[in-house]
Amino acid sequence: MxxxxxxxxxxxxxxxxxxxxxxAPLTLVRGxxxxxxxxxxxxxxxxxxxxxxxxxxxxxPAWVAAIKEQLFRLTHVSNLYRNRNQGRLAKNLVSRCGPGRVFFCNSGAEANEALLKLARLHGVHKAGREGVCYKVVTALNGFHGRTFGGMSATGQEKIRQNFAPLLPGFSFGKLNDLADFERLIDPETAAVFLETIQGEGGIHPCTVEFLQGIRDLCDQRGVLLILDEVQCGIGRTGRFFAYEKAGIRPDAIGMAKGLGSGFPLGAIWVDEKYADLFTPGSHGTTFGGTPLGCAAGLATLHVIEKExxxxxxxxxxxxxxxxxxxxxxxxxxxxxxxxxxxxxxxxxxxxxxxxxxxxxxxxxxxxxxxxxxxxxxxxxxxxxxxxxxxxxxxxxxxxxxxx
Ligand SMILES: Cc1ncc(COP(=O)(O)O)c(C=O)c1O
Structure with missing residues (x-):
């Protein structure tokens, strides 16, 4: 070496x-x-x-072997063609999330961008035209990534500082305070967007009561409930998704981090009720869902189950x-x-x-x-x-x- x-x-x-x-003052060379x-x-x-x-x-070893095998077979083809691994990984995730569909990308921020576009598409569908129903309510002290959408959704001034103007229409409720979210949701609101457990904000979980209450509230107001499980998902809490403790199902989920266990892989799942909002040409990515990335995801999920x-x-x-x-x-x-x-x-x-x-x-x-x-x-x-x-x-x- x-x-x-x-x-x-x-x-x-x-x-x-x-x-x-x-x-930190060290260089890592092996794991x-x-x-x-x-x-x-x-x-x-x-x-x-x-x-x-x-x-x-x-x-x-199983993860390395799966990547190695796929690396020699087929690495990348773009989403202009189907690849079997993407279909298999989507099926696996749907079996965990519920009836719906999956889009693959490469990171948490990209997953969240796709989720914010879903919120916009839902708003257009609801209002019958663009620019009317587009607002998103997220939580104070949250974190959703460093892209403009991610920063706009992030209720922490230090992350947003020096990048104004950000996207319009975001407001921030107090975590676990249902009344505050109730107050912030108005007829122009398309989605509530939350980390089930705030990670970068210092490990603050949503309570069971809050998750159940926000689910009901979103249903009453015709607003999507979107959960960012980028950090807390994929088994980290002992459940596949952190929200499972509340017995609810969100309308869409963002994931990344643990999904590829070190191979860059992100995904969103969208409930079948909303899955058709994405039509050909409405979103895309060159690198998302490659045969190689999805081989890493399949191996990760396989080992999580098997072990x-x-x-x-x-x-x-x-x-x-x-x-x-x-x-x-x-x-x-x-x-x-x-x-x-x-x-x-x-x-x-x-x-x-x-x-x-x-x-x-x-x-x-x-x-x-x-x-x-x-x-x-x-x-x-x-x-x-x-x-x-x-x-x-x-x-x-x-x-x-x-x-
Ligand atoms: C909850 C959450 N959402 C989104 C992101 C952004 O993910 P990425 O760094 O892969 O873009 C992070 C990263 O820490 C995160 O913790």
Whole structure:
């Protein structure tokens, strides 16, 4: 294997890579299972999973084999032709979401763009013409991506800053406050658009009551209920979709991240009632739904089922959360709250989380900061109870060192 130093990579970044990120001071070179290694050979327990992406961990043999096989057979053909993998993956997703249809793309932001176009198409259908019913109500503190549609839907000023004018017609309700959403929905509203669990905003789940209430409200007002499951979906909560806890079905769903387990793959599912709003020419993508990307998606879903990964998450997560709560009890002045579902957990600190994240890194573990005062733990779905136990120990040590 080529050997190189972190400093060389840092120099390349310093000279040639745009500075829209401030990456941690390490260069990752290899991954296997729940671990990644840096250029100095140090091993890290990867509880970031590339921001909730590597559902199967790194280099899962079945996932690698499926991609390799497809790579030699057929990589890309465009959507001007059918490919079998796209049809099979769409069928698999429909079997999980309900009767409807799927569109494939490459990322969460692209999935959300397609969902916002669905909202517009619904509004045109409802009002009988364009520009009348186009508004979208989303949640304060949400996050839906960095495109103009995504930023417009994002209720966080720091994400939107310096990019005005954004798309018109977005308003922001308080999460889990049904009355606030009721107030914001008017006859010009086409859709309510929500993350089932806010991720970048610091791990704030929608409650069951709120999801049920918003479903009823959308039905009463003829407004689409669209859920962004880009971060919380694909088994991360121990359920395939996070919204399943409420026993509801949205009208459309956005997904990405875990769907390809590291291969860039996004998708939207649209209920059959609305699926025909997309007609030939109304939307498209060159790269979405390639034979290769869909092979990665099929392999991911196959392994999640075969290795009972949702059951793994469901059985391990409660004990993990309870252990993290004991750390909170040990450090009441530093840890304000521990919250989340399944393998999507946030620890809110009373201080800047970056020194604690760095101290965890020094102790061999990666985690992801969020929203200024939260550390997110987003382990691969293959993480065992022992990995979770180790992560809690490292978090405790790092806290003790930075408290
Ligand atoms: C809930 C949610 N929606 C959308 C996105 C955007 O996805 P992507 O970065 O793949 O464009 C993210 C990314 O973090 C996300 O968490």
């Amino acid at each position: 080529e050997s190189f130093h972190h400093e060389d990579t840092q120099e390349l970044y310093d000279k040639y890579v745009l500075k829209n990120y401030a990456p 296997e299972g729940v671990y990644v290694w840096d250029s100095d050979g140090r091993r890290y327990l990867d509880f970031g999973a590339g921001i909730a992406v590597s559902a199967l961990g790194h280099g899962h 009972l990964l949702m059951e793994n998450v469901g059985s391990n997560a409660p004990g993990w959360l309870a252990n993290l709560q004991t750390v909170r009890d040990e450090f009441p002045d530093q840890v304000l709250s521990v919250r989340g579902e399944g393998y999507m957990v946030g620890v809110q600190l009373a201080m800047n989380p970056l020194p604690t994240v760095a101290a965890m890194r020094d102790r061999g573990m990666l985690a992801v900061p969020a929203s200024g005062d939260v550390i997110r733990f987003l382990p691969p779905l293959i993480a065992t109870a022992e990995h979770l136990r180790q992560s809690t120990e490292i978090f405790r040590d790092a806290l003790a060192a930075t408290a």
